[in-house]
Amino acid sequence: MKSNIFISALFAAAISLASCNSSNATPKKNTIEGKPLNAEKTKIQVALLLDTSSSMDGLIDQAKSRLWNIVNTLTTLKYDGKTPDIEIALYEYGNDGLSKQSNYIRQITPLSTDLDLISEKLFALTTNGGNEYCGAVIQDATKQLNWARENNNMKLIYIAGNEDFKQGGIDYKEAISDALKNDIYVNTIFCGDKNEGINTNWKDGADYGKGKYFNIDSNESVRYIATPYDDEISKCDEKMNDTYINYGSKGHEKKMNQTTQDKNAKKVSVSNYTERAVSKSKAVYKNESWDLVDKVKDDAAAISKIKKEELPAELQNKSTEELKTFVAQKSKERETIQKEIGVLAKKRQEFIDNESKKTKKQDDLGNAITSSIAGFAKVKGYTVEK
Missing domain, CATH: 3.40.50.410 (von Willebrand factor, type A domain)
Structure with missing residues (x-):
């Protein structure tokens, strides 16, 4: 293509x-x-x-x-x-x-x-x-x-x-x-x-x-080169989406946009959606501005600072400790899924590399x-x- x-x-x-x-x-x-003076992240x-x-x-x-x-x-x-x-x-x-x-x-x-x-x-x-x-x-x-x-x-x-x-x-x-x-x-x-x-x-x-x-x-x-790992990675991505906890005035909108961009990628091709799923499993895909799991990684005290009304309705009645436990659980789930995608992504790339050798570029x-x-x-x- x-x-x-x-x-x-x-x-x-x-x-x-x-x-x-x-x-x-x-x-x-x-x-x-x-x-370096005034060093910033590379x-x-x-x-x-x-x-x-x-x-x-x-x-x-x-x-x-x-x-x-x-x-x-x-x-x-x-x-x-x-x-x-x-x-x-x-x-x-x-x-x-x-x-x-x-x-x-x-x-x-x-x-x-x-x-x-x-x-x-x-x-x-x-x-x-x-x-x-x-x-x-x-x-x-x-x-x-x-x-x-x-x-x-x-x-x-x-x-x-x-x-x-x-x-x-x-x-x-x-x-x-x-x-x-x-x-x-x-x-x-x-x-x-x-x-x-x-x-x-x-x-x-x-x-x-x-x-x-x-x-x-x-x-x-x-x-595109379809692989035996595309479907598995896609299923992992769907599970990973469930680990996002929106917060703030634009949190719900941003979470909905995440789903919209999944759909956009799928419209192009299964392979393109799989590439997006792999990107989402990596550290560079971060959403601390609207996702509480990423926010806590950036600021451990974030949960104590968040107003109840900034949370999804189903979480507003939780105590601070209950919310911390819930976020920690989602964070662990995401890390597990990300590692699983990482393993599958390496196998997928090896498959693509091998198949690419068989056809004219x-x-x-x-x-x-x-x-x-x-x-x-x-x-x-x-x-x-x-």
């Missing part, structure tokens, strides 16, 4: 970046006795800038299809033995439904760990018209997103589209230069013929951004994804967890 090409483009781009910048690979840190930040002009329905479908695969690939990376936070931002550009004053661009979501929100906004995208200003959207993403400061963070922009890269009043080279000053690397994905992308400056944009240029067929159908980057991530991770001081 187009999705495989899209994700391959994303992560192979990261590698090119690694090889191009190996001479500057050592992270620069202000330290006292080897410890982050992997990815901004996806998607062309939503009339011809890009296939591209949007690819993004929907591969979101959870992207997340799962990123979760194989560790820094100092810990899983970095994964933040994804979404932009659309080239849509005539947007204002001319904004250069026909819109920040859909800021850099966020709320993966259900990312999924929700992706599935709400529609295409229309087309004035695609690549320089403008790169500039906005560079200046408006909350990029991390430490050099050990991965900060990547991926822009995908199919019109001339230099359209609009903002010079793409100036925009990319500003990104590089913040250690943000720009990768380009042209939806069309390779040489056409070169002739319309997409490769030049990637070269200038110290990233990687790719071309894809955005209208190609995604091919959609592109020559498919088998290189893992090694590509490993190469970039090495440059940045990350390790890859198999």
Whole structure:
């Protein structure tokens, strides 16, 4: 499916970046006795800038299809033995439904760990018209997103589209230069013929951004490999959903959205839903803003601070101690299910890897994804967890 090409483009781009910048690979840190000042948790930040002009329905479908695969690939990376936070931002550009004053661009979501929100906004995208200003959207993403400061963070922009890269009043080279000053690397994905992308400056944009240029067929159908483990993982996911305890003014709405995004993933394919279930079993899928189990992990005293009216009706009559016991029980249940999914997910991936060897790949980057991530991770001081 187009999705495989899209994700391959994303992560192979990261590698090119690694090889191009190996001479500057050592992270620069202000330290006292080897410890970074004002250290923040390591982050992997990815901004996806998607062309939503009339011809890009296939591209949007690819993004929907591969979101959870992207997340799962990123979760194989560790820094100092810990899983970095994964933040994804979404932009659309080239849509005539947007204002001319904004250069026909819109920040859909800021850099966020709320993966259900990312999924929700992706599935709400529609295409229309087309004035695609690549320089403008790169500039906005560079200046408006909350990029991390430490050099050990991965900060990547991926822009995908199919019109001339230099359209609009903002010079793409100036925009990319500003990104590089913040250690943000720009990768380009042209939806069309390779040489056409070169002739319309997409490769030049990637070269200038110290990233990687790719071309894809955005209208190609995604091919999935069904596995004997998909059904088991899906059943585990359904059980895991029952361990979420919503709280707060938006808790119920957020919990309902979790179910909605499950359904969206299922609409794409069983395999896509399975990928989402695997993502939900990992530490990067966290919902402390509305789920009491995750909140307690973040703040052990959270239960004592919550007002009764912020809880679901069935829990409002419980004492603080009863509520603590209930949350602890749900937390234990979730951990058990997550471990079960983890075991199944490894078997599933082994099955997919073996089956992939039997058929021709959609592109020559498919088998290189893992090694590509490993190469970039090495440059940045990350390790890859198999």
